[in-house]
Structures are given as C-alpha cells and as structure tokens.
Amino acid sequence: MPEPHPTRTAPPPRRPAEAAVSAVALTKTYGRGDAAVTALDAVDVTFDRAAFTAIMGPSGSGKSTLMHCLAGLDTATSGQVFLGGTALTALRDRELTVLRRDRIGFVFQSFNLLPVLDAQENVLLPLQLAGRRPDEQWLRDVVARLGLGDRLHHRPHELSGGQQQRVAVARALLPRPDVVFADEPTGNLDSRSGAEVLGLLRGSVREFGQTVVMVTHDPVAASYADRVVLLADGRVAGEISAPTTDDVVDALRTLGV
Amino acid sequence: MLTTTLAQVRAHAGRVLASCLAIVIAVGFVVATLCLNASSRASVLDAVGAQYRGSAVVLSETGDRAEGAPDPLAAAATAVAALPGVRATALDRTTPVQLRLPGRSGSSFAVATGLADDPGLRWQRVSAGRLPTGPDEIAVSERTGAGVGTVVTLTPEDLGEVDAVPPAPREVRVVGVVDLRGDPRAGVTGQVFASDADLTTWGAATADLLRVAAAPGADVAALRDAVTAAVPAAEVLTGDEAAAQAAAAFTGDAANLTSVLLVFGAVAVLVAALVIANTFAVLVAQRTRELALLRCVGATSGQVARSVLAEAAVVGVLASAAGVGAGVGLAAAVSALVSRTTSPIPLGAVVVPASAVAVGLVLGTAVTVLAALAPARGATRVAPLAALRPVQPPPVRSRAGALRLALGLVVLVPSAVALVVLSRAGMLTAAVGAGALSFLGVLLLARRLVPAAVSVAGLLVRPLGGVPARLAQGNALRNPRRTAATATALLIGVTLTSAMVVGAASTRATATQALVAGYPTDVVVEGADAVPTDVQGRIAAVPGVAGTSPVTTGEVSGPRETTAGAQGVEASAAGVVRSQQRSPLPRDGEAVLSVSAADTFGVADGGTLPLTGSAGTQELRVRVAPDSEQFLVLTAADLRRLDGAAAVTVVWVRLADAGDRAQERAVDAVTDVVTDSLPSSSVSGVVAERSSYDQLLRTFLLVVTGLLGVAVVIALLGVGNTLALSVVERRQESGLLRALGLTRGQLRAQLAWEALLVAGVAAVLGVVLGSGYGLAGTAAVLSAEAPVVLALPWAQLAGIVAVAAGAGVLASVLPARRAARTSPVAAIAG
Known part of the structure; x- marks a missing residue:
C-alpha cells in the first residue's frame, strides 16, 4: 500500500516507490568536540518491500545504530528516514511511539519478552497497547506456523531460548507491520534454534509478503536474506544479492575483518 | 572491604536516600519526644522548685498535731538557727484570702504566702515593681490580674476556728508582680506575697515549711543530718530533694504523655525498619553480579555479608545524626509554638539531654543494621558463578515460606479468637495482649495475604486501566516478598489509624447512648x-x-x-x-x-x-x-x-x-x-455535655491521627522507594515496552497503577483490620462502664483508604518520571 507522497522542497536523490524503508544522508554522531564519534556518516540506503534484507558489518560499523534510527528508536543527527512515505525525523516522541506500535515489529537479541506476561499476552501486547482486537484467524495461523500452540500460556522463564524467540517473532508479525526489524535475533541461540528462527523470518517474507530487516554479524544468518547490505565505518560498503554464506564471508574479508 | 563499602554508599546514595529519610523521621520523632519531655521537666523543676532556691535544707511537718499544741516548726526554727553551719532560717506561712480588684463586682480566691526576712531565702522574682517592705503592701502573681500601684480589698478567709473573730477586709497596695512563668500551679489560683507579719495578722498561725540557708562553705548533707538529729519530728530534705519531689508531683501527666508519644515513636521506628530492610534486600538483589564478582576475586561470603552490614551501619549513623538534628529542631519549634499559647504542660527553653542524643544515634543505627541482617544473609548466598552468567530476569515467584505460613496461622487464629472472647468479657489487659499477638500473626501472613489481595485487586482494575494496569498487576506480583514488605509498612500505620478512628466513633456512640439513657x-x-x-x-x-x-x-x-x-x-x-x-x-x-x-x-x-x-x-x-x-x-x-x-x-x-x-x-x-x-x-x-464530650474525642482523634501520620509518611516513602528501585531494575523492560509502542504516559500510568495496587491493598486490609481492632478495643475498654454501641464511621474509613491510596500514587510520580525518561535504545543496550 503506497503512502501519499509528502510535499517537500528538495526531493531526495533516491527513494524508489517500492521502498519499505529508506535513509537519506543519515548521519549520527555521539558526543561533542574531540570526543565526537561518527556512528553513521551520510548513509543512503533503501529496503525493498516483501524482501528479507540483512545489514552486516564488523563491530563498530554502525549497523545497530542504523537499525535504531530506521526503526524510530533513536533520533538522527542529520539526514532523513522514511517509513513508506512517512518522514520519521519529523515526528515527536509520542508520534514515534504510536508509529512503532502500529507499523513496526521488533525482534531483539535477548530480553524480548516481558517476564510478567505469558506467551500469548506477550504476542498480543502491541495490539493491546493500540487498543486493537487481533484478527483471530491470523493469530491462529501465526501461532500454528511458529509451532507455539501448546506453549501459549507459559511464562517466558518456562520457555527455552528458541521458543522465546519464536514468541517474539509471532509478536512482531501479528500486527502485520510495514517492516519487522530483527537485531541479532539468533545471537543467543544454539545453531538449530537459530536456523528455526531464521527459517521463520524468511518464511514470513515468502508466505505473507512481510518486509524484514535484520542486523547480524553471522554470515550463516545473513545467507537466509535476499540481499545483504554491508556497512563499514558508518558508511555503506557494498551489497550482495541472493547471498551464500561464502559470498558473505568473502565480502567481510575484503572489508578487513 | 571498607573502601568498597564506602564506595557503595557514595555510588548508591540516591538509592538509600529513602531509607535515610525513614530513619531521619523515626529518630527525629523519638528524639523530639525525649527533648520535649526533658524540657518540660526542666521547666517544671525550675518553676515549681523555685521556692527551694537558696535553701540548703527544708523541714516540713509530719503527722497530725494535737489541737492547741504549739507550732512545731516555729519551735524547730529556734533550735535549727543555733546549729553550726546555719546562716538563716525562714518560716513559710500561707493562708487563703479573697481579693477584690477595683471595678470588679466579685472577688477571687488567692493564696497568700509570707516572705522570708533573709534576702537569700527570698526566691520570688519580680517582673514589675518590687517586693513588699512594709505592712499592707503586697506583691501578686499575674493570675490575680492586679497591676503595680493598684489598691485592692483583701479579705482573709474565715478559717472557721472556734472563737476566732471574723476577719475584716483591709485595703492593701500592690507594689510588685512576681514572675511565676512555667509553674503549672500559677494558672490555677492567684498568689499574694506579703511580709510574714502581715500573714500572721491575716490568720496564718502556723508555718508549712521551715527553710534553712547554709553558711558559706557548709556541707549540705552534714547540715541535713544535723537538722534531722535536732528535729526528729519533722521531715528533713535538702533543697534539691525538695525541688525534685515537688516537680515530680506535677510531671506525672507529662510522663504519661511521654510514654504514649514513645509508643507512637516505636511504631514509626518499626515501620522505618521495614522500609530499610526492603531497601537493602532490593539493593542486594540488584547487586548480585557485583557481589558475585567480589566472590570471584576472592572475597569470602562473610566479607560480603559484612560489607552489606557496614554499608547499613554507615547509612544508619549518618541518617541517625541527621535525625537527632531534626528531632532537636522539631522540639525547639514545638516549644516555641507552645510557649505562645497556654498549655497545661509548661515548656521553657529546649533542653537536649545527652541521653536523647545517645538514644537517637544508637536506636537509628541499631535499627538500620538489624534491618539489614536478613539482606546481608541473602548476600552470602550469592554464588561466584553468578558473575559469569548473563543477566537473568529476576525470578517471578519466590519460594513460599511454608513455615512462615504455618507459624502465622498458629499465632493468628487462637489469638484472634482470644481477642474476641476477651474483649467481650471486658478484660482489657489480656485483650491488648491477644490483639498484639494477632497482629504479629497478620504480619507473618502478610507475605501470602498481600500478593493474593494484589492479584484480586489487579483483576478488578484491569478493565479500567488496560495494558498498563495488567503490567502493573504482573509487576506487583513478580516479587511477592518485596511487595508484601512494602505493603506491610503501610498496613501498620493504616491499621492503627483506623483502629483509633473506629474506637473513637464507637466510644462516641456508646457515650451518646449512655448520656441519652441517663438524660433522655x-x-x-x-x-x-x-x-x-x-x-x-x-x-x-x-x-x-x-x-x-x-x-x-x-x-x-x-x-x-x-x-x-x-x-x-x-x-x-x-x-x-x-x-x-x-x-x-x-x-x-x-x-x-x-x-x-x-x-x-x-x-x-x-x-x-x-x-x-x-x-x-x-x-x-x-x-x-x-x-x-x-x-x-x-x-x-x-x-x-x-x-x-x-x-x-x-x-x-x-x-x-x-x-x-x-x-x-x-x-x-x-x-x-x-x-x-x-x-x-x-x-x-445535656446538649453542652454531649458536645464537650464530642470535642474531647475529636481533639484526641486529631492528635493521634497526626502522630500515626508519621508512620504512614514513612511507609509511603517506602512505597516510592521500592518503586524507584524497581524502575532501576526494570530499565531494560521499560525500554522494550517503549520500543513496542508503550507511550511515556502509559509507562507512568503503569507505575501509578502499581503504586495504587500496593498502597490500596495495604489501605483496605489495614482499614478492615483496624476496624476489627477498634471495635474489639472499644468493647474491651467500655463494656464494664456501659452497654457498648459499636459504630463504623464509613466516610472516615473511606477517607483513610482514599488518602493512603492517593498518596501511594503520588509516591510513584518521581520514579515514573525517571522511568519515562529512559530512551528505548539505552534500555535495549542494557
């Protein structure tokens, strides 16, 4: 569903109509004066709809910062971020919060679930925050697809790490957000559980047409994506379409990791 | 380890601030009470004992004297004056008189006292004019209302002695006003001072006291012994002893008041101890990784426990010192306030007894360290390995103390039954014991009772508060021990307050019914x-x-x-x-x-x-x-x-x-x-009688509620403190919620609901319990006097719940602001 085009005096250099998320000259610096660190240096990047994109780069390359800015969790120092046609940089805290609630899904590396809520309550949390009722059929589909049927009334501490991440994926998918951001979603998982979660994320793209953006430093995880955006020193350093693990490892090696 | 401890205190100064405040308030209350008591005693001693100033030895008559026998003190005066070491003697005569001031239709009663001839034995201080020097000159106390220069009509009271000529009125001139400030007796009747010769003329035949001034350098004790030997029939005291004895007679009421105030002080200290114990438990829980790291680098579990206790001691000493200061300041403020009004308990300058300072410091420090004992023991159970594990969300359920539950029930059930039976039988002392025991049972059960009640209350508020209320319910229950301890502190204050309110209402209803029955x-x-x-x-x-x-x-x-x-x-x-x-x-x-x-x-x-x-x-x-x-x-x-x-x-x-x-x-x-x-x-x-009774009860209730308010304030500090510490602990969670779309307002609402649940449950439980105790207490106290009418003042009880719950919500404001400031990213980063 394309967003109405906002009126602006200077159109951005690139913002394809199909892009789910895009950054234009996105810059983020921390600190001031001599201590200033540039985490993102005028990054221009777009993420296609219904595609699974991985952001990769060595530690300190700015990949997490990029994701935080794209997801409206952090504010840019300069430049712009668009979610569809909405300019995030123009929004205030409350509008950003509502936007995250209604249009963005999150899967974090750890501490994804609220310990006081059971699995189902965690899954429904964003919808309840918005005061919306879940689509029952969709809820059943997602729960069945993620194999959570018999775990819905368990508290997070009663679930394994893999199960917890699957609950987090279900929570991210349920409101049918414009984009799901996954930040090192397999970082704390053993390889089998990790593969499961990555398969689910890729499945959501293939089967439901979900847009997924994932930050990872694991070449195997990146190989599940349709496209890899490489980041180094706060700049886009290249990209790979339909990557294999070896492609990613080679590309990272040329970046000097 | 001491350097680590001090570093902890500095680093976590903000976190222990609430504990410090709790100690400052509780210690301040106790110290102020002790100082006011000492000041009141000193003022009374100064004023009541004034007449013994300058007297080394004081003789008073003992036993009855046969009619017509000579005045034994007058005879003793001669004997005593001859003893070595005696400089002068004075016979104190008093007689009742009637004074009529010019322009007044009626006359008023006053007591006339003779002045000593020896200037050293004249204790009267004049605030205006001078002391009488000649016949028909008098000095008066302020109570008489006469000023210097006034000529008043003085009529000696007819003492009804057989054959005595009825005394004639005489005109006397007021030459001075004697300062009797601080003397509790000064407000009751007027005092007149005149020469000893005038007193004799006015009918004061015998003396009440013989005061003896010692020659310079004479030993008071030796003089007393010599006088005792010379006059065996009289009671002989030193001047200091006589002053203390006279003061004691007037400070009995003040001593009662002091013990009542100290009971409220004890309640405040108990509540403060709960708040402190909770704070240290939370601090230890939050510091699990730090403590484990200390164990990894070689600290023994004993050293870890001692470091927690040392931290408590440092906090205790600092806060107690501040509390002593606050208490002295409070006492000064109160006495300044009281001295401007007429009070039955005199207060002059504030006296700060060393014992009050010592009690404050020792009490505050000891309570803090004692309260930190259990958390320190918990710290010893931290395994070194905990430092290496990733941060785990705190356990949602702690192990239920089956022993505590059993013990609580064993204590509560029989004592509650005993309370009902004993109070119906009007056995007050036994009923008070049973009541105290049953409350102990309630406190033991609170860890089970409070979470269960919070859970039910949470179900009730969920339809009203949506997601924030649901999260608040979950959070309030995730650490039942902490929630129970927080609520218990408030429960104590609310229970006692409502017991007093219900007791007063029932007493009023009972008294009204008794008055109506007696005067229909x-x-x-x-x-x-x-x-x-x-x-x-x-x-x-x-x-x-x-x-x-x-x-x-x-x-x-x-x-x-x-x-x-x-x-x-x-x-x-x-x-x-x-x-x-x-x-x-x-x-x-x-x-x-x-x-x-x-x-x-x-x-x-x-x-x-x-x-x-x-x-x-x-x-x-x-x-x-x-x-x-x-x-x-x-x-x-x-x-x-x-x-x-x-x-x-x-x-x-x-x-x-x-x-x-x-x-x-x-x-x-x-x-x-x-x-x-x-x-x-x-x-x-009987309307006037009824309303004066009501007035008395209202005043009593107001004072008691104010005193218990101290405990409630400390408990509410505890609510805010627990929330503040929980906010620190749940930083990541708050961040996650913010990322998922919880607005700042909803995050604040979540904490407000949590505070409301904890404070509301404590308030409701407290009011229910307090009503029970109030009814039982009224029955126990009054059943011997009149048929007891029990009354529940619904509006006041609802008011207590509303105030406690509302204040709880208010206590969540600062922690909530802090939680809402957390940026989602900072929280996820951990």
Whole structure:
C-alpha cells in the first residue's frame, strides 16, 4: 500500500516507490568536540518491500545504530528516514511511539519478552497497547506456523531460548507491520534454534509478503536474506544479492575483518 | 572491604536516600519526644522548685498535731538557727484570702504566702515593681490580674476556728508582680506575697515549711543530718530533694504523655525498619553480579555479608545524626509554638539531654543494621558463578515460606479468637495482649495475604486501566516478598489509624447512648409554679425545638402513710424523650416506680399500688424500673384524677437533630423565653455535655491521627522507594515496552497503577483490620462502664483508604518520571 507522497522542497536523490524503508544522508554522531564519534556518516540506503534484507558489518560499523534510527528508536543527527512515505525525523516522541506500535515489529537479541506476561499476552501486547482486537484467524495461523500452540500460556522463564524467540517473532508479525526489524535475533541461540528462527523470518517474507530487516554479524544468518547490505565505518560498503554464506564471508574479508 | 563499602554508599546514595529519610523521621520523632519531655521537666523543676532556691535544707511537718499544741516548726526554727553551719532560717506561712480588684463586682480566691526576712531565702522574682517592705503592701502573681500601684480589698478567709473573730477586709497596695512563668500551679489560683507579719495578722498561725540557708562553705548533707538529729519530728530534705519531689508531683501527666508519644515513636521506628530492610534486600538483589564478582576475586561470603552490614551501619549513623538534628529542631519549634499559647504542660527553653542524643544515634543505627541482617544473609548466598552468567530476569515467584505460613496461622487464629472472647468479657489487659499477638500473626501472613489481595485487586482494575494496569498487576506480583514488605509498612500505620478512628466513633456512640439513657430529655424547663399554656406554646415555637411535652406534678399518698411527689406525663412524651431504657413511660392505670419508691411503698413489680390524692383514690399497676431515678411517674390523666391541684410545672423539650452549635443556640433561645416570662424557673440540658464530650474525642482523634501520620509518611516513602528501585531494575523492560509502542504516559500510568495496587491493598486490609481492632478495643475498654454501641464511621474509613491510596500514587510520580525518561535504545543496550 503506497503512502501519499509528502510535499517537500528538495526531493531526495533516491527513494524508489517500492521502498519499505529508506535513509537519506543519515548521519549520527555521539558526543561533542574531540570526543565526537561518527556512528553513521551520510548513509543512503533503501529496503525493498516483501524482501528479507540483512545489514552486516564488523563491530563498530554502525549497523545497530542504523537499525535504531530506521526503526524510530533513536533520533538522527542529520539526514532523513522514511517509513513508506512517512518522514520519521519529523515526528515527536509520542508520534514515534504510536508509529512503532502500529507499523513496526521488533525482534531483539535477548530480553524480548516481558517476564510478567505469558506467551500469548506477550504476542498480543502491541495490539493491546493500540487498543486493537487481533484478527483471530491470523493469530491462529501465526501461532500454528511458529509451532507455539501448546506453549501459549507459559511464562517466558518456562520457555527455552528458541521458543522465546519464536514468541517474539509471532509478536512482531501479528500486527502485520510495514517492516519487522530483527537485531541479532539468533545471537543467543544454539545453531538449530537459530536456523528455526531464521527459517521463520524468511518464511514470513515468502508466505505473507512481510518486509524484514535484520542486523547480524553471522554470515550463516545473513545467507537466509535476499540481499545483504554491508556497512563499514558508518558508511555503506557494498551489497550482495541472493547471498551464500561464502559470498558473505568473502565480502567481510575484503572489508578487513 | 571498607573502601568498597564506602564506595557503595557514595555510588548508591540516591538509592538509600529513602531509607535515610525513614530513619531521619523515626529518630527525629523519638528524639523530639525525649527533648520535649526533658524540657518540660526542666521547666517544671525550675518553676515549681523555685521556692527551694537558696535553701540548703527544708523541714516540713509530719503527722497530725494535737489541737492547741504549739507550732512545731516555729519551735524547730529556734533550735535549727543555733546549729553550726546555719546562716538563716525562714518560716513559710500561707493562708487563703479573697481579693477584690477595683471595678470588679466579685472577688477571687488567692493564696497568700509570707516572705522570708533573709534576702537569700527570698526566691520570688519580680517582673514589675518590687517586693513588699512594709505592712499592707503586697506583691501578686499575674493570675490575680492586679497591676503595680493598684489598691485592692483583701479579705482573709474565715478559717472557721472556734472563737476566732471574723476577719475584716483591709485595703492593701500592690507594689510588685512576681514572675511565676512555667509553674503549672500559677494558672490555677492567684498568689499574694506579703511580709510574714502581715500573714500572721491575716490568720496564718502556723508555718508549712521551715527553710534553712547554709553558711558559706557548709556541707549540705552534714547540715541535713544535723537538722534531722535536732528535729526528729519533722521531715528533713535538702533543697534539691525538695525541688525534685515537688516537680515530680506535677510531671506525672507529662510522663504519661511521654510514654504514649514513645509508643507512637516505636511504631514509626518499626515501620522505618521495614522500609530499610526492603531497601537493602532490593539493593542486594540488584547487586548480585557485583557481589558475585567480589566472590570471584576472592572475597569470602562473610566479607560480603559484612560489607552489606557496614554499608547499613554507615547509612544508619549518618541518617541517625541527621535525625537527632531534626528531632532537636522539631522540639525547639514545638516549644516555641507552645510557649505562645497556654498549655497545661509548661515548656521553657529546649533542653537536649545527652541521653536523647545517645538514644537517637544508637536506636537509628541499631535499627538500620538489624534491618539489614536478613539482606546481608541473602548476600552470602550469592554464588561466584553468578558473575559469569548473563543477566537473568529476576525470578517471578519466590519460594513460599511454608513455615512462615504455618507459624502465622498458629499465632493468628487462637489469638484472634482470644481477642474476641476477651474483649467481650471486658478484660482489657489480656485483650491488648491477644490483639498484639494477632497482629504479629497478620504480619507473618502478610507475605501470602498481600500478593493474593494484589492479584484480586489487579483483576478488578484491569478493565479500567488496560495494558498498563495488567503490567502493573504482573509487576506487583513478580516479587511477592518485596511487595508484601512494602505493603506491610503501610498496613501498620493504616491499621492503627483506623483502629483509633473506629474506637473513637464507637466510644462516641456508646457515650451518646449512655448520656441519652441517663438524660433522655434534651432540655427540661422546670418552673417554680405552673408553666402557663402560652409559655409552653412559646417554647414549642422556638426555632430548633422539635417537640415539647408538658409534665404535670402533684402530690399523692400511698401505703405506709407515705406522701410523695408524682410526675404525670402526657402521651406526647413518647415523642420527646430519646430513650425509655432507664425511665419507661407509664400507660394509663400504670405507675412507674424507682427501686427506692417500691421499697418505700412496700410494693413489687406487677403488684398494685393504691394511691390517694385530694381528688380521689385509685389502684394502679406497679412497674418497677430498676435504673430509673424518677420516684413515681403516672400518666397525667391518672395524676389529675388523684390530685385536683396537679399542674404543669415542667416542660420536656426535644431539639431538632441539628449540629451541636444549632442545638446550643436553641437551648439559649429557650432559656431566653423562660427567664423572660418565668424568672424563677430553671432550664437544664445535656446538649453542652454531649458536645464537650464530642470535642474531647475529636481533639484526641486529631492528635493521634497526626502522630500515626508519621508512620504512614514513612511507609509511603517506602512505597516510592521500592518503586524507584524497581524502575532501576526494570530499565531494560521499560525500554522494550517503549520500543513496542508503550507511550511515556502509559509507562507512568503503569507505575501509578502499581503504586495504587500496593498502597490500596495495604489501605483496605489495614482499614478492615483496624476496624476489627477498634471495635474489639472499644468493647474491651467500655463494656464494664456501659452497654457498648459499636459504630463504623464509613466516610472516615473511606477517607483513610482514599488518602493512603492517593498518596501511594503520588509516591510513584518521581520514579515514573525517571522511568519515562529512559530512551528505548539505552534500555535495549542494557
């Protein structure tokens, strides 16, 4: 569903109509004066709809910062971020919060679930925050697809790490957000559980047409994506379409990791 | 380890601030109480003991003296004056006098005291003028109202001595005003001081005291022994002993007040201990990784425990010191305030006894360290490995203390049953014991009871509060021990406050009923002669009068040749009296007799009483009212048939149920009507008595609520503190929620709901418990005095719940602001 085009005096250099998320000259610096660190240096990047994109780069390359800015969790120092046609940089805290609630899904590396809520309550949390009722059929589909049927009334501490991440994926998918951001979603998982979660994320793209953006430093995880955006020193350093693990490892090696 | 400990205190100063405040308030309260007590004692000693200033030894008479015997002290004076080491002696004579000031119609009572001849034995300090030097000169205390230069009429009281000439009034001149400030006796009666010669003239034949001044360098103890040997018949004390003894007689009340205040202080200290224990438990939980790291680098579990205790000790000492300062300041403020008003307990300059300072410091530090014992023990259980594991969300459920549950039930059930039984039996001391024991049981059970109640309350508020309320319920229950401890602190204060409120309401209801039963008529107008019908009509027309009923009085004679006055009541009386419990109204053909009337006539309940009057004879059924104070009551119709001369001489008046003020105005209006038309009649009513009783209870309640407020404030600090610490602990969670779309407002609402759940549950439980204790206490205290009426002041109890819950929500404001400031990214980053 394309967003109405906002009126602006200077159109951005690139913002394809199909892009789910895009950054234009996105810059983020921390600190001031001599201590200033540039985490993102005028990054221009777009993420296609219904595609699974991985952001990769060595530690300190700015990949997490990029994701935080794209997801409206952090504010840019300069430049712009668009979610569809909405300019995030123009929004205030409350509008950003509502936007995250209604249009963005999150899967974090750890501490994804609220310990006081059971699995189902965690899954429904964003919808309840918005005061919306879940689509029952969709809820059943997602729960069945993620194999959570018999775990819905368990508290997070009663679930394994893999199960917890699957609950987090279900929570991210349920409101049918414009984009799901996954930040090192397999970082704390053993390889089998990790593969499961990555398969689910890729499945959501293939089967439901979900847009997924994932930050990872694991070449195997990146190989599940349709496209890899490489980041180094706060700049886009290249990209790979339909990557294999070896492609990613080679590309990272040329970046000097 | 000490450097690590001090670093901890510095690093977490903010986190222990609430504990510090709790200690400062509790210690301040206790220290202020002790200082005020000491100040009051010092003021009394200074003022009451003033007359012994300069006296080394004081002799007073012991035992009764045979009539006509010579004054033993006068004789002793001569003997004592000859003893070595005695510089001077003074005989203190006192006699009652009447003073009439110019321009006043009445005279007032005063006590005249003779002045010592020796200047060293003259303790009186003048605030104006000088002391009398010649005859018919007097100095007065301020209470007399006379100023310097006034000439007053002084009449020595007739002491009723046989053959004594009635004393004549004499004109005396006021030459000075004696400063008696601080002396509790000064406010009661006026004091007059005159020369010893004048006192003798005014009829003071004997002396009350013989005061002895020592020669320079003489040993007081030796002098006392010498005097004792010389005058064995008298009681001999040193001046200091006599001053202390006199002061003690007047500080008894103050000592009572002090022990009551210290009970409230103990409650405040207990509540503070709970808050501190909770704070340290949370701090240890939050510091698990730090403590584990210390264990990894070689600290023993003992060293870890000691570091927690040392931290508590540092906090305790600092906070106690601040508390002592606050207490002294409070005492100074109170005494400054009190000295400007008239108070039954005198307060001069604030005295800070070293013991109060020591008690404050030791108490505050000891309580803090004791409260930190359990958390310190918990710290020893931190395994070194915990440092290596990733941060885990805190356990949602802690292990249930089966022992605690069993112990709580074993303590609570029998003591609660005992409380009900004992209070119904009116056994106060035993009931208080049972009540205290049952409260201990409640506190032991609180860890189970509070989470269960929070869970239920959470279900109730979820429809109102949506997701934030749901999260609040979950958060309040994730650490039941912490929630229970926080709520318990508040529970104590609220329970005691509501017990007092319910007790006061029940006492009031009981007293009102007893007053109504004893004085069933609001106002009684009693004429010397008949009250004319038009006056009755005017009384009935007074605004605020709800109804009147005329009472006929007459004279009848009955068996055993007894003639007695009888009252005849109309049917309308039933609507005018408020109670027929003690004095029932008769029906036609019936006579209501008091027990003494039944004895006099020789009749029993159910029998017949033949009565004869000027108009005829009649036989009436006897009804004996055991508690009645009315001799003989018939219906007015029966009385008129017996006594032709019977007339309405009494009117019973019932007032409308307006406030005390309105009723007092109505009584005044009735009095005006009656004195206007029947000058020799009297008006009496119990309205004033009822309202003074109410006033007393209201004042008592206000004071007690204020004192318990200290404990409630400390507990609310605890609520805020626990929330603040939880906010720190849940930083990541708050971040996650913010990322998922919880607005800042919803995050603040979540904490407000959490505070509301904890404080509300504590308040409701406290009010329920307190009502029970209040009712039981009233029953135990009053059942011996009167039939107890139990009353629950619903509005006040609802007010307590509302204030406690509202203040709890207020306590969440600062932690909530802090939580809302957390950026989502910072939280996810951990």
